[in-house]
Amino acid sequence: MSQRISRINELLQREVSEQMRRYYRSETAAITISDVDCSTDLRHAKIFFSVLGDDAAIRDAEALFNRIGKDLRQRVSKHVILKYFPRFDFVYDPSLERGAEINDLLDQLDIEND
Structure with a gap:
């Protein structure tokens, strides 16, 4: 991955998190944007998120992103200027x-060994 794409990924991650915090604070309090993976042509970006909670919380977060995804993309695009602004795909990330x-x-x- 090129350094430019890495910088764009980090920038998008910060800005998506900021816009979620600013405009959707009550709905997204338990959601963390863990990573962003933007394609090399800047047409698509996978936004990886983690959620505190069970499977119901994950489904609720997915429904929330389906509802606010376009608005969130529009808000981020006002702060991040790119030749082509990527389409966001929100993907649950179980790594955390x-x-x-x-x-x-x-x-x-550790407790057992003491």
Whole structure:
């Protein structure tokens, strides 16, 4: 991945998070934007998100992004100027949940070894 695409990914991640915090604070309090993966032609961007909660919270977050996705893209496009502004696809990212599970297992092993 080129350095330019990496910078665009980081910029989009920061700006999507900021716009969510600013305009959808009550609805997106438990949602974290964990990563952005923009295509090299800048036409599509996968926005990876994590949610605190169970499967119902994940479904609620997906429904929320289906509802506010276009508005969120429009708000971000006013702050990030690109020749082609990517279409957002929101994808659930279970990596933070798996990381927390691994930390719990390591804590349990540490307690057992004491």
